[in-house]
Amino acid sequence: MTREVWITGQGLLSPLGQDLETTWAGLHDPAAIAAAADTGFMPPFTIFPASLPPLDKFVPKRGDQRAMGPLMLSGCVAAAMAMEQAGLLGAAPEVLKQVNLMVGVGGGERDEKVDETILAALNGIDDGNMLAEQLQTELRPTLFLAQLPNLFAGNISIVLGVSGSSRTFMGEEAAGVDAVRVAFERIQGSQADLFLVGSAFNASRQDIPLLYQAGGYLLEDPARPFWQRPKAGMCLGSAGAFLVIESRESAEARGAKPLARLSAVLNDRCRRDAGQASANAAREWAQVAPKPGCAVLSAATGVGPVTAEEHEFLLARVTGPEQAQVRPTAPALGHSVECAFLTNLVLATKAVQEGKLFPALTADPVEAAPARDFDQVVVTTWGHRRGEGLALVERI
Template identity: 45%
Template sequence: MTETIWITGIGLVSSLGEGTEVHQAALGGAAPVVDADTFAPYPVHPLPALDLDRQIPKKGDQRQMEPWQRLGTYAAGLAIDHAGARDLVRDMHLIVAAGGGERDVALDEAVCAEIARLPPEEGAKLLNERLASGLRPTLFLAQLSNLLAGNISIVHGVTGSSRTFMGEESAAADAVRIAAARLGEGRGGIALVGGAYVAGRWDMLLLYSASGQLRRGDWVPLAQRQDAGGGLVTGTAAAFLVLETESHAKARGARGIARLTAVRSAAARRRGADTAEAAATRLAAGLPLAPGYAVVSGATGAAVPTAAEAAFLAGLRDSGPVQGKVVQSADLIGHPVEAAFPADIALGALAVAGGAAPQALVTGFGVWRGEALALVEAP
């Protein structure tokens, strides 16, 4: 890359609230907001109260979006406003990390009840039949993952190039990496990148529960969960970043919140020698870490990747400069999957901007697949 990349706008919404001030304050220590009852036995970090009219003024637009789309569109507007870039949206590139749309939970429950009474072979056949005949085409169309990008374009007028990535945590890491790379190569001056996730969804809780990854029972901090075999607590959050080349930002008199020095991603097979720890160690090679750098850890709480991240950070401490404070974002906002990596970069930028550290190393270790690192520094 030949251009320096600045973060000039942050739109961050989590269970803690909205905006940069509440999240910057939370870096000094904050009690998490947890709903342990609605989806018991699974605790979640819930959706905060939002005045949607502030960023999505038309009620018709609000009604036709699913909750995660409303949340993402709202956070995107916050980022644009924070960057003072309303007059630049026509040239703004848009890259979104998105999951699947919300499912017909009633249908899922009926199908699960049916196949639970059948042998596996018959159950698999019945599953295909029920999904083929039960899902409405109109419901599927309303769930398309690129509708978040479409709604951002419609509501906020962002009409540069548009890309949507799927693939859980890896989608978010690659979205930020590719946005920064395109700007760094001179293919544009400004971009909006991020994702959104709503934790209060039975369909997603069912999927994560089936894999044995979810925390059951009372919420406890990440460290205590690891002592009990790990456990994921999902968090409702949306995070969007306005990225600009330094020259573009200076030309319009914009202030850089932080510099995005590096973004790197990988996808280890997580078996044999190709471990998540080894992949992250390769990604860290050559990063210009300075003494006292902070770490914004994207550890999810899932036992295996969280242990791999701990081993990776221990290796950095043993072989590199003195490591400063480690912030476990999952203890503050939970794990918001596609929104996790941009949210953690936002937290790292706020830590650097607030003078808490000269640099912030942001880590991402996906629940199933995907490793990522970002280095954020003062501009």
């Protein structure tokens, strides 16, 4: 017998706001969405940057603030927000040792100022001794270790006092899906009761657009319709997103209020031959079997041709017996890679409580279904290269 899994806390930082409520309001405001896009950071590409709120509430120690870059600070703040809503922030150590941590995150952040200092000192000189001296004097071990991806969870654990088990997933969009999937399955299977699960992504790092443009994925013409873009169709976006998920028994014992029920989390992958991603998604949809009239939040990337294939799959659910209501989020938030699935799960939790979606973000027929009340939201993500994930969030 599997156990019921509840969402009891959520935290979100996005290009539209420093918390979930501001982001949700921004999704209803075309002017806020237009203002979120930044075309000047690395022309001709567009990114969606996010700003951090005042840190003192959630990261009170200045040493902790200095030891983390924007990526890890975004994750730490979003995690603290989720814990606060779930009644776990500042809880007793015996409570926090029951909180397990599961994250999906990319490579560690470099300190760009230190890199520039070292490059200026070397100035083309092939001098290993000078490089070693610069690394010892300019790059503090605490700062360097804090930037490693496998210590993303470590920083959260240190700052917020979470002392249960910890696991980090790497691997772009699928990493975010698997972080949630493994936590969900462990709760269902009675292997654990309580998880803090999430991710973060910083699009405002100089190296990140370069890495994705090396593969030819970044959009140069923002006027291209979202669902009809070529391979170079992605606009990156910064985000931090965390959820507290736990068994119903755990939440009731703590007196925690459920925000929504997490009923399924699935993940698959393929070589992306024609029709393979659609077959994976169709199999996942059939396994979850959402009600007709459900809402769908898509983490579509904009990268062609897979986004066009995802569009075809979703349009069939809009016009078919499923009568789904679909919204992509990347046109307003950019694509946050590992964090995209988590971001949409947080938004799905809000949407299922509201019983309605934000207005259409594109003029495409896939978003043209009549608005109606719903009590289920399907969250989908098709990675820009690999990974097809799906989750079901339900109203309690």
